[in-house]
Amino acid sequence: MKDPAQVEVIAPNFKKRLSGVTSTVFRLVPVQARGMGVVVTGPVLPEDLPQIRLRDLLTMPRRGPRGPRVWHARRNVEMLGGLALRALGKDLRLVFTSASQRHHTGFTKWLIRRMDAVVSTSAKTAAYLERPSVVVHHGIDTEAFRPAPDRAALRATMGLPPGPLVGCFGRIRAQKGTDLFVDALIAFLRERPDGGGIVLGRATAEHREFQRGLEERIAAAGLSDRLRFMGEVPVGEIARWYQALDLFVAPQRWEGFGVTPIEAMACGVPVVATRVGAFEEQVVAGETGLLIPPDDGPAMATAVREALGDPARLARWSEAARAHVVANFRIEDEAARLNVLYREMLAR
Numbered sequence: 001m002k003d004p005a006q007v008e009v010i011a012p013n014f015k016k017r018l019s020g021v022t023s024t025v026f027r028l029v030p031v032q033a034r035g036m037g038v039v040v041t042g043p044v045l046p047e048d049l050p051q052i053r054l055r056d057l058l059t060m061p062r063r064g065p066r067g068p069r070v071w072h073a074r075r076n077v078e079m080l081g082g083l084a085l086r087a088l089g090k091d092l093r094l095v096f097t098s099a100s101q102r103h104h105t106g107f108t109k110w111l112i113r114r115m116d117a118v119v120s121t122s123a124k125t126a127a128y129l130e131r132p133s134v135v136v137h138h139g140i141d142t143e144a145f146r147p148a149p150d151r152a153a154l155r156a157t158m159g160l161p162p163g164p165l166v167g168c169f170g171r172i173r174a175q176k177g178t179d180l181f182v183d184a185l186i187a188f189l190r191e192r193p194d195g196g197g198i199v200l201g202r203a204t205a206e207h208r209e210f211q212r213g214l215e216e217r218i219a220a221a222g223l224s225d226r227l228r229f230m231g232e233v234p235v236g237e238i239a240r241w242y243q244a245l246d247l248f249v250a251p252q253r254w255e256g257f258g259v260t261p262i263e264a265m266a267c268g269v270p271v272v273a274t275r276v277g278a279f280e281e282q283v284v285a286g287e288t289g290l291l292i293p294p295d296d297g298p299a300m301a302t303a304v305r306e307a308l309g310d311p312a313r314l315a316r317w318s319e320a321a322r323a324h325v326v327a328n329f330r331i332e333d334e335a336a337r338l339n340v341l342y343r344e345m346l347a348r
Contacts, residue, residue: 004052004060008037009070009342012078016044020256021074021099024138031335036342037065057081063091070095070342079111093117093345098133099256101125101277117345119338121257122278134341137278138257139334140266142326147268147318148243155244161226163194164308167245167269169238169260170252172203172211172229177251177274177295182214184249184300186221191305195226200241202232242267246314247307252276253295262329265289265321270314272303282329288321 009032013025025040026049032038033050040051052060063069068091071082082094096112097119098104104112109130112118118133120126126133148154155162166188168181178199185197203211211229218227233241242248248264248271255277262282264271271289273279274296285291290307292299307314 002037002039002050002052004056006037006065007039007052007060007069008064008066008346009039009072010052010057011038011040011072011074012081013040013042013045014075014077014081015042025074027141027331028335028338031331032339035336036339038339038342057085057090058088060090062089064346066346067091068093068346070345072097072338072342073115074099076108076111079115083111083114093348095119095341095345097121097136098125098129101128101254101256103128117341119341122281124278124280125256134337136334136337136341137281137329138259138262139329139331140259140263140325142266142330145239145242145263145266145325147322148240151244154240158240158244160198160244161194161196163196164192164246165195165244166197166247166249166304166308167200167241167264168197168249168251169200169241169264171207172199172201172214173207174210175252175254177253179210179214180253180295180297180300181249181251182217182227183297184251184304185227186218186223187301188304188308189223189226190221192308195308197227198241198245199227199229200231200233200238238263239267242269245269247272247304249300249304250274250279251300252279255279258282261289262325266325266329268318268322270307270317270321272300272307274300284320284324288317288324 029040040049045051071092072095073079074097086092094115095117096115099121120133120135170176172178189195242264248269250261250273258277261271261273271283273283274294276294283289290303292303
């Protein structure tokens with residue numbers, strides 16, 4: 001637990017359930033804290049995060065060690081929290097990160113107008129805002145996500161088939177396009193008896209019937225042994241599942257930012273992705289993978305065939321994918337860009 005008097009930046013996380021935003025905060029703050037006094041606060045936090053208690057927000061000194069503090073919100077309720085603390089006399093500079101690619105509600109627009117700075121996670125997100133913003137892409141740990149030294153040996157230890165292996169990771173639901181992936185893989189695997197596919201992730205209660213329907217579709221195609229739902233794995237084990245793949249598919253119908261393509265590419269895995277979220281800013285079509293229209297199953301099946309149909313080109317894409325992520329999507333660079341913004345705000 002950090003001394004509230006020494007805190008320069010507070011990143012609130014007011015949601016108890018794990019989400020993409022929560023994962024971003026938990027990954028990013030420890031890296032930011034290497035260069036500034038950045039902490040998280042919220043109701044349920046891992047013990048190893050730099051943090052202060054929620055009650056410390058009311059009792060901490062009005063100003064930080066260098067004057068005002070930065071309050072970096074990522075949800076409406078957190079913007080409200082910053083405004084409330086400011087009304088109580090705390091000297092705060094308010095920042096909001098927007099990942100949404102849709103027009104905001106009137107209430108959200110009202111909140112955003114009261115922020116001192118706004119960050120967008122992509123250029124597409126920035127286009128939906130009615131005020132200027134700083135574009136800062138999410139980054140990942142490129143040391144944790146890196147190619148396997150021996151993919152064939154890794155697959156053998158994991159009990160995965162040696163032929164071309166295609167993966168789709170993330171929440172299992174229609175929004176994420178899991179059904180599109182399943183249909184595309186059924187079409188591909190009928191042509192490639194040596195191939196396989198895996199779906200990694202969890203279906204929450206309201207989407208379990210959706211997953212069951214997909215499993216029945218796979219069984220009806222006679223592919224249950226080659227196209228498998230693997231469930232959810234611990235965060236520390238996700239990289240090895242990427243490392244085992246020949247191709248990753250991001251089939252989303254809608255997405256805010258989405259880090260799975262850059263995690264895959266960091267592991268040297270080319271990507272087929274839909275043109276949603278920030279995927280067009282992540283995947284370089286024809287160099288690190290392919291981009292396709294959203295909600296287009298036949299286009300996805302064609303892209304999978306095309307990507308895997310030329311092994312030499314796939315190998316070139318693999319090398320380029322890793323280099324592209326290291327150059328553009330390191331979490332250290334995301335942390336540094338945000339810390340620069342904070343320092344500028346504190347110096348005003």
